[in-house]
Amino acid sequence: MTEGVVYDLGYRRHEGERMGRAAATRALYRDGLRRVLGLRRRARAKVLPWSLLAVAVLPASGFIGLAVFTRDLGIQGVEFFSHAQYFDLTGVIALLFVAIAAGELLVPDRAHGVLQVYASRPLTAGDYLLGRAAGLATVVFGFMELPHLVLFLGRGPGSPDGFGSYAAANAGILWQTSLSCLGYLAALAPPALLFAAYARRPALASGPFVGVMLLLSLATRALVEQGDLRVFALFDLRQHPAVVKDWIMGNPGRWGEYGRAGFGPWVSLLVIGLVALTAAYLLVRRYRRPA
Amino acid sequence: MPEAIISTQGLGFAYGSIVALRDVTLEIPPGCIGLVGANGAGKTTLLKLLLGILKPAEGAAWALGHPVPGAALAVRSRVGYMPESACLPPDQTAADFVGYAAELAGLSTRAARQRASDILGLVGLHEERFRHMGGFSTGMKQRVKLAQAIVHDPDLVLLDEPTAGLDPEGREEMLQLIGRLEGFGINALVSSHVLTDIERTCRWVVMLDGGGVLRSGPLTDISATDEVAVEVLDDPGPLAAALEAAGAAVQVLGRTVVVRVGVADPFDMVRDALADTGAAVRRLGPRRTTLEDVYLRGGGDD
Numbered sequence: 001m002t003e004g005v006v007y008d009l010g011y012r013r014h015e016g017e018r019m020g021r022a023a024a025t026r027a028l029y030r031d032g033l034r035r036v037l038g039l040r041r042r043a044r045a046k047v048l049p050w051s052l053l054a055v056a057v058l059p060a061s062g063f064i065g066l067a068v069f070t071r072d073l074g075i076q077g078v079e080f081f082s083h084a085q086y087f088d089l090t091g092v093i094a095l096l097f098v099a100i101a102a103g104e105l106l107v108p109d110r111a112h113g114v115l116q117v118y119a120s121r122p123l124t125a126g127d128y129l130l131g132r133a134a135g136l137a138t139v140v141f142g143f144m145e146l147p148h149l150v151l152f153l154g155r156g157p158g159s160p161d162g163f164g165s166y167a168a169a170n171a172g173i174l175w176q177t178s179l180s181c182l183g184y185l186a187a188l189a190p191p192a193l194l195f196a197a198y199a200r201r202p203a204l205a206s207g208p209f210v211g212v213m214l215l216l217s218l219a220t221r222a223l224v225e226q227g228d229l230r231v232f233a234l235f236d237l238r239q240h241p242a243v244v245k246d247w248i249m250g251n252p253g254r255w256g257e258y259g260r261a262g263f264g265p266w267v268s269l270l271v272i273g274l275v276a277l278t279a280a281y282l283l284v285r286r287y288r289r290p291a
Numbered sequence: 292m293p294e295a296i297i298s299t300q301g302l303g304f305a306y307g308s309i310v311a312l313r314d315v316t317l318e319i320p321p322g323c324i325g326l327v328g329a330n331g332a333g334k335t336t337l338l339k340l341l342l343g344i345l346k347p348a349e350g351a352a353w354a355l356g357h358p359v360p361g362a363a364l365a366v367r368s369r370v371g372y373m374p375e376s377a378c379l380p381p382d383q384t385a386a387d388f389v390g391y392a393a394e395l396a397g398l399s400t401r402a403a404r405q406r407a408s409d410i411l412g413l414v415g416l417h418e419e420r421f422r423h424m425g426g427f428s429t430g431m432k433q434r435v436k437l438a439q440a441i442v443h444d445p446d447l448v449l450l451d452e453p454t455a456g457l458d459p460e461g462r463e464e465m466l467q468l469i470g471r472l473e474g475f476g477i478n479a480l481v482s483s484h485v486l487t488d489i490e491r492t493c494r495w496v497v498m499l500d501g502g503g504v505l506r507s508g509p510l511t512d513i514s515a516t517d518e519v520a521v522e523v524l525d526d527p528g529p530l531a532a533a534l535e536a537a538g539a540a541v542q543v544l545g546r547t548v549v550v551r552v553g554v555a556d557p558f559d560m561v562r563d564a565l566a567d568t569g570a571a572v573r574r575l576g577p578r579r580t581t582l583e584d585v586y587l588r589g590g591g592d593d
Binding site: 010011012013014016017018019020021023024027028031040041042045108109112113114116117118119120121122123124 | 383384391400406409440444
């Protein structure tokens, strides 16, 4: 019988490839995905993101279950939430999700001094922000689109014409929901990241961001109701992605005080773009300054 | 001198109105190099300038032959950096973080994982590599910091106060690790205000004071003096008197007689004086000064 022997291999030089900035940015992106979802972290890091995801998906699953149940009972014509209406639920949860995710992505790197490690690697501040923003975008898009996929795939089998016919007839809803998700993403993520770029703790990023967004909504509503102050409707940043979504999904007239103020979806798109560009500019400025 | 791994020419930097570095001109050879100076002497600023994190207000710098900050990304792909302050996320395992640090330097995921495991074993954290770093002791954190600095196999590693906060045992182990780097083919620039750490690990020393270069040269040259020290077992008075009578300039420090090298061969002079007085010798040799002596003297004679 041979005995095990431990060899001290010592230090070995790396003979393999070095793949540069692109690979480093991809590593940042993958780390961002893991961090937002709490993967490879302690259990408590998983609680919030997965709870919010469950809250977003469970109603869709419940609707599908009910649809199957009523069909089995022979009850016809039962209609639950439409995809457009479902955004009213996921839009609110997305605000919380984006706020928490942005804080988790940017704040710990700064609070724990990890930015020093990034600064010593072949990365620019822009690469760092791109990797982090791409991670946030992927998770938020998935978070918002997943319930719609569940609805879509769940309704198909219950359709009287069968899944194939249902899917072919309703495939357009998938790009509509996808575009709408992108609208929410573009409207919420850049300002959330900006708040996170200046906060010392994740909670101090997400709390103020959600607070400011809600305050803007309330203040805007009050001002627009005054009649002459309709321009303030533009400051309701939560309203803009909803307006764009309703426009994409062919569901006008649900634009609330914003619609009453007389602005259309193109103005909303413009505001979303302007806010996103301003936030991106300020973010890059913030991270170009050495610690 | 071999080709320099780090060169600077008239390098200067200021934080607003506070001058951190002024007119720093250096040619640093390969090997383990000490960067010593009091807190605020400009050590960390110099390291950040070499990484291209800061842009020099004046002058120029080159690391591994590349200009910084012009070619900072090329430099950083072959340089590692161990910061003085905390840089470890507490909710990540050491293996995950060090592997991630390797990926950030451009290594493939597979190679990064393998090297992270190897390097954590090398720094003595093989058993603890799957533990979250929030529960690590200061010594373990310093080891992880060193591991992330060398995991991508750099040609040069910049170590900022690597023994800060360590107990004597941890300090000893860290110094041993640093001492091994040159054998791995990794040049090291070790910044410290603990001069004995530099004396133990480095062959070349750069001394900074108030943002300027006090001395830069081989440790042997810096610590060498033109004096001979004779330590005797009993009263050094007779020996000192005999040497003075022979024309030598002497100084008595405890039981040691320091003879300033004059015109005659001091060793011959000491031999004769010992024979005359019958003093018992404990130690005889050229007097070596410590870095601390050099630093306190303000850079030495030159």
